[in-house]
Amino acid sequence: MEQTTTSERILDAAEALFVEHGFTETSLRVITRKADVNLAAVNYHFGSKTALIQAVFARHFDPFAELFGAALERLKADSPPSLDVLIDTLIHCALNTSSSHGDLRVFMKLLGMAYTRHQPNLREYLQDHYRPLFADFIDLVTQATPRLRREDRFWRLHFLLGSIVFTLSSLDTLRGMHPGETGHMPVRALAGQVRPMVLATLQAPSTDSAAISPFSQETSL
Amino acid sequence: MEQTTTSERILDAAEALFVEHGFTETSLRVITRKADVNLAAVNYHFGSKTALIQAVFARHFDPFAELFGAALERLKADSPPSLDVLIDTLIHCALNTSSSHGDLRVFMKLLGMAYTRHQPNLREYLQDHYRPLFADFIDLVTQATPRLRREDRFWRLHFLLGSIVFTLSSLDTLRGMHPGETGHMPVRALAGQVRPMVLATLQAPSTDSAAISPFSQETSL
Amino acid sequence: MEQTTTSERILDAAEALFVEHGFTETSLRVITRKADVNLAAVNYHFGSKTALIQAVFARHFDPFAELFGAALERLKADSPPSLDVLIDTLIHCALNTSSSHGDLRVFMKLLGMAYTRHQPNLREYLQDHYRPLFADFIDLVTQATPRLRREDRFWRLHFLLGSIVFTLSSLDTLRGMHPGETGHMPVRALAGQVRPMVLATLQAPSTDSAAISPFSQETSL
């Protein structure tokens, strides 16, 4: 009669509520009520609220990590891939993974929530589980952008991660502010917008040191 | 003997704790204990926790808005400014404002927290108070990038906002992950990193429609 | 070992304290301490203080309403009852119901507290739940006092309700003021006092209009 298991119902409800309201703002009471499940079931199945949060993440990240990891292995096997190919692979994996349950927006929003750090355990969890994967990716990017200073590459990658995570995280904020602009934009079209920025940013030449900080003398910071 | 007023002490404590732990995660009790102030003082001086959060914001944003607004007026009076000048003005104002109390990181982190939406009243507050300023800025950016499609410009601006906000928000996350890279990087040097990305992104040509979404056929989303 | 359930313990404690000190003046802390129960138990079992107040009422009123409703049905089935019979039925039901747990004084005091209106939700609750019962009773009284003007009957019924409720509500005030008079007066003897007043009042002829307000010309109200 009832197809879904209790823990799946909890995960579904928790994910939706976490993404909409944040971790702290979502109580177990609300989750279990939405999942139509006993309050104690969360602690029974997951042990704690913290563990539930990690489980919500794992359900999204594990399939992506597997897909993306396999793709990187394939790329590594051949000659070192170009930057275009790397970026397209990343986007491809992100889009195809998340389509299994929930859209990319949920995936990204969770990622953003993990980074913007409330709930500190979460960051540790992600680092512990997915660091080798990210290291692989960064290695390949490094090979594909040999002329970029190491430091510059580091920051630009984080800027790019930030721009994507932030934009997708706040998509409905944006929709609220600019209904016309964002109305029917599907997530995959957004990916089209991301590509040129990523390429332009990573292909821009390294700044020479003299030009880095034209403002420095004016600030006391 | 005691130089600072009660409400300033509260604002200082609240700001530090909000930035470190988030709004919901920071209780009034912790704030007042840190500020060495009576618990009821928050409600006496600010009325509610929500109003306190807004006051923390206003203390950062109002000086910036004034500085940046005046600068934009000056730019508008002359001929339409180039993109470089606009971006440099923005960075300059951001750096010079926040230096008054607290660093740019706090400023950006607050901005990021407002966007990533927990505490929904906050977004409304920012929109109500600073919309005209942002509209002015976007107008000038539009004049400075005439060849960009309106839609592309919209998204790229948000990507850039995201990259900056996200990066500065998660600066200590990054420091935790890559001590070597980020160790002594002062905030104003980071501004030097931001500039080339911003220029490269906004100066990249608009994509032609055919190229926008090379992934669309592969995803069921 | 422990015979009574938690929610019964709460109801008992709450009832006693409400009657003695009023709703607002009785905190959940005091109730739970008296009931020897965890503070959160009230919200667990009843949801809110308001809901607890209603539950205290319901426990007294529901049995009375059932008893009185059934009695009225029986009276309606026969020929229209006389005023004596109606009044005696009412008193009988009031005495026999409340004797189950708590005395009539509690019952009446609660009724009086509901009427004298602090805690406005309560009046709505009583109206919503017991209106048909009261309507039935008033119908029968109307048939039993055909010579009374509708308006006069309305007011006199309220006067009578008031006299009973008020007297029983303030019984211990009276005992404090006139120990000799009220010392050992059992509640059921008081009922004997009520009867002649009720009958005399409802059987007094309607005033003729000229006599209604001999004071009107002297007051500017």
Next chain:
Amino acid sequence: MEQTTTSERILDAAEALFVEHGFTETSLRVITRKADVNLAAVNYHFGSKTALIQAVFARHFDPFAELFGAALERLKADSPPSLDVLIDTLIHCALNTSSSHGDLRVFMKLLGMAYTRHQPNLREYLQDHYRPLFADFIDLVTQATPRLRREDRFWRLHFLLGSIVFTLSSLDTLRGMHPGETGHMPVRALAGQVRPMVLATLQAPSTDSAAISPFSQETSL
């Protein structure tokens, strides 16, 4: 410029709010805000909230007590007055006193609130200040109803007090329930309704003991 004194403004605001919401439910904050007066002014002028409540009472009761006391003195000087005259005098004084500021309803509502006892100090205050007056009145009633048993008279007087206080206290409850019946009924017309009840009740013969409690054998109370 400002006609009314601070303490009058406080008394006006407090009276209105007490009558509408009760003592405990009305905070000094609300009172002082309504009176457009500093929060500390209540404690400055009256010493405490309790003292403010008593002052609100005194402003209503003192003029009535003076008027009614004088009238009783005049009646005592002549031959013992009839019951009609006594009742009419009482009603007359009540109506004429209260008309000075605020209507009779406020007067009665305050009286009812004092009786139904939350705020226990208040009862003591009334007893201490007005007992001789009431004693005088009861003496005269006793002389005017020589055939009534002392005990019966005691109870019936309380029933009558209750009916009046209760009815006027809950006048707006009644208006809410029966708009048609109570719509334009001025308070002085209500006095016309009270009179026949009072006379009928006090003139009804004393019950004989056998008839007092026809219910006693059926109740276990």
Next chain:
DNA sequence: AATGAATGAGCATTCATTCAT
């Protein structure tokens, strides 16, 4: 005579968690 600031005690309510069944 009046007031802005401050305070300690208390409020109803919600929280994640535990546990016997």
Next chain:
DNA sequence: GATGAATGAATGCTCATTCAT
């Protein structure tokens, strides 16, 4: 595998009152 009941700790907030000015 699942749950109703219970709990201790903490939450934001309001209270009457005080006090220096």
